[in-house]
Amino acid sequence: MEGLAGEMISGQYSAVPHMIGPPYEDLKYLPELYQPPGYPTLLAGAKYVMWVVGPRGASWVGGTDVSFMMLSFQMLLDLHLIGLVFVLGRTVGTYFTGLLSAALQAVSPLAASASLCMLPDSIVAFLLTIGVLLLVWHFRTGSRLLVILGGCVMSAICYFSALGAAFSAVMVVLLALRKQGFSLAMAFLGIVSTCLAPWVVRNAIVADYWGFSSAITENAYWYSAAAVAATRMDVGVEEIRSEFRRAEGWDRFRQGGMSVSGQKPEGLACFGTAGELTEYRWRTAKNILVDHPLTSLCIHLSRDLSFWGCAYIGDNWGSDRTPNVVDEGQDMRLLVLVRAMCVGMTAVAYFGLVLCWILRLRSKWRSTGWLCVLLVVVAVVLPGAANSPRFRVPVEPILSVAAAIGWLGLIHWFRRRRAGRDGQTKATTGETE
Numbered sequence: 001m002e003g004l005a006g007e008m009i010s011g012q013y014s015a016v017p018h019m020i021g022p023p024y025e026d027l028k029y030l031p032e033l034y035q036p037p038g039y040p041t042l043l044a045g046a047k048y049v050m051w052v053v054g055p056r057g058a059s060w061v062g063g064t065d066v067s068f069m070m071l072s073f074q075m076l077l078d079l080h081l082i083g084l085v086f087v088l089g090r091t092v093g094t095y096f097t098g099l100l101s102a103a104l105q106a107v108s109p110l111a112a113s114a115s116l117c118m119l120p121d122s123i124v125a126f127l128l129t130i131g132v133l134l135l136v137w138h139f140r141t142g143s144r145l146l147v148i149l150g151g152c153v154m155s156a157i158c159y160f161s162a163l164g165a166a167f168s169a170v171m172v173v174l175l176a177l178r179k180q181g182f183s184l185a186m187a188f189l190g191i192v193s194t195c196l197a198p199w200v201v202r203n204a205i206v207a208d209y210w211g212f213s214s215a216i217t218e219n220a221y222w223y224s225a226a227a228v229a230a231t232r233m234d235v236g237v238e239e240i241r242s243e244f245r246r247a248e249g250w251d252r253f254r255q256g257g258m259s260v261s262g263q264k265p266e267g268l269a270c271f272g273t274a275g276e277l278t279e280y281r282w283r284t285a286k287n288i289l290v291d292h293p294l295t296s297l298c299i300h301l302s303r304d305l306s307f308w309g310c311a312y313i314g315d316n317w318g319s320d321r322t323p324n325v326v327d328e329g330q331d332m333r334l335l336v337l338v339r340a341m342c343v344g345m346t347a348v349a350y351f352g353l354v355l356c357w358i359l360r361l362r363s364k365w366r367s368t369g370w371l372c373v374l375l376v377v378v379a380v381v382l383p384g385a386a387n388s389p390r391f392r393v394p395v396e397p398i399l400s401v402a403a404a405i406g407w408l409g410l411i412h413w414f415r416r417r418r419a420g421r422d423g424q425t426k427a428t429t430g431e432t433e
Contacts, residue, residue: 031203031206031207031274033203033207033209033211033213033214033274033275033278034213034214034215034218035213035215036158036159036160036161036162036164036199036212036213036215037159037199038120038123038156038159038160039119039120039123039160041159042070042073042123043066043070046066046069046070047066049069050066050069067118070118071115071116071118074114074115074116074122074123075115075116077115077122077123077126078111078112078114078115078122078126080126081105081111081122081125081126081129081397082102082105082106083102084126084129084130084133084397085098085101085102085105085129085397085400085401086098086099086101086102087133088101088129088132088133088136088397088398088401089101089102089400089401089404089405091133091136091137092136092368092401092405093401093404093405093408094408096408097401097404097405097408098404100404100407100408101397101400101401101403101404102400103404104348104349104352104400104403104404105396105397105400107345108345108346108349108396108400109310109311109341109342109345109346110311110346110389110390110392110393110396111125111393111396113311114390114393114396117390119390120160120161121161121390121393121394122393123160124157124160124161124163124164124393124394125393125394125395125396125397127153127154127156127157127160128157128167128375128394128395128397129397129398130153131150131153131154131157131167131171132371132372132375132397132398134146134147134149134150134153135147135150135171135174135175135371136368136371138150139178139366139367139368144184144187147175147184147187147188148187148188148191150171150188151168151187151188151189151190151191151192151195152191152195154167154168154171154188154192155168155191155192155195155196156195158192158195158196158212159196159199161394162212162213162215162216163378163379163382163391163394165192165196165212166378166382167375167378167394168188168189168192170371170374170375170378171188171371172185172188172189172192173185173374174367174370174371174374175188178367196212199212200212203275204275206274207273207274207275207278208272208273208274208275208276209273209274209275209278209279210275211278214278214281216382217278217281217282217285218281219383219384219385219386220281220282220285220286220289220384221244221281221282221284221285222241222244222386223384223385223386224285224289224296224299224300224384224385224386225284225285225288225289226240226241226244226385227299227303227385228288228289228292228295228296228299229288231295231299232292232295244284248271248277248280299385300381300384300385303383303384303385303386303387304380304381304387306387306388306389307379307380307383307387307388307389307391307392308350308389308392309388309389310342310343310346310389311342311346311389311390311392348403349399349400349403350403351403351406351407352402352403352404352405352406352407353399353402353403353406354406355403355406355407355409355410356402356403356405356406356409357406358406359405359406359409372398372401372402375395375398376395376398376399379391379392379394379395
């Protein structure tokens with residue numbers, strides 16, 4: 001337990017890079033800058049629980065397997081998220097909006113898959129839904145306490161996902177644009193900045209990196225820039241990534257067989273710290289993307305489409321400890337049935353989103369509408385070429401509410417149309433009599 005916590009604080013925590021795999025396996029040689037500390041802290045807490053209760057008491061908390069405990073916790077959190085989605089739908093719509101929103105969230109294949117992965121996505125979805133609820137209630141009541149609580153919740157999200165800072169920025173802008181909302185926006189920003197400052201200072205001490213997370217840099221370097229370079233040179237992306245590694249000296253370092261704990265790789269002599277290496281990767285990625293803007297834009301937009309892809313229950317998103325709900329080797333008919341159901345439920349939700357968009361085009365958007373739309377836009381755009389359906393998990397509750405509004409709007413439209421026809425029929429019958 002002490003070793004895990006100590007490694008995380010000192011910058012040598014390496015479990016997350018091992019889970020992520022290529023192209024991030026080199027991160028295990030460096031202080032942890034990619035992964036925010038929230039999820040590793042939960043893992044350390046689970047380890048501590050196992051250590052306290054001992055082997056005999058561990059049977060009461062799911063056995064000695066930490067991954068089993070974490071996945072059980074995430075599934076329970078996902079069940080409570082359904083209740084939060086009901087509250088959100090009820091807040092922005094009617095009671096039936098809340099019920100349908102909760103139902104769509106409950107049958108979402110993406111949400112089910114997220115809770116079965118050793119990743120923080122389901123936790124981020126839970127916290128973001130709370131943050132959105134607090135801000136929506138503030139828009140309606142004007143309570144300053146809700147803004148303070150919202151800032152604390154969004155700070156917690158930042159410790160689980162690099163997207164949390166962008167989500168917080170959206171809320172700061174919307175608060176600042178409201179009447180007499182500038183002071184509240186600054187208070188919200190101050191809370192988030194104060195909560196994030198300790199980890200920024202930690203990164204500066206152990207890695208000479210003045211930032212909270214290098215996730216955006218790593219994604220731009222290993223995915224966006226690599227994809228653009230591969231397209232321009234007409235080679236595979238993995239070949240470009242291998243060139244990146246050779247340019248950084250990782251091959252020479254690995255061949256040396258050094259012990260990497262607390263030591264600087266001798267093959268990376270040009271980088272004094274992990275912060276310098278991160279800055280080098282950012283400059284390299286920026287130069288490649290800026291030099292080829294059209295190619296960058298095309299790749300970015302094409303990868304954004306994968307954000308809306310269908311997720312299948314049992315998908316593995318980078319964790320080798322993800323349980324397989326369906327084993328392809330056992331029963332292909334069951335696999336086909338489950339995947340068909342996933343596609344069908346996703347299609348129902350997306351049709352509701354289209355209906356909601358059509359209905360809202362005719363009405364004036366309020367702060368709540370802009371908040372939800374901008375959060376979804378951030379989730380779509382920010383991952384860049386690393387995009388995949390898993391980045392939809394944090395905003396899936398918002399999409400469920402929007403889909404419910406769309407379907408109920410269609411039902412109301414049919415009712416009004418039928419009522420109009422009945423009225424015309426009665427009028428025609430009266431004239432005839």
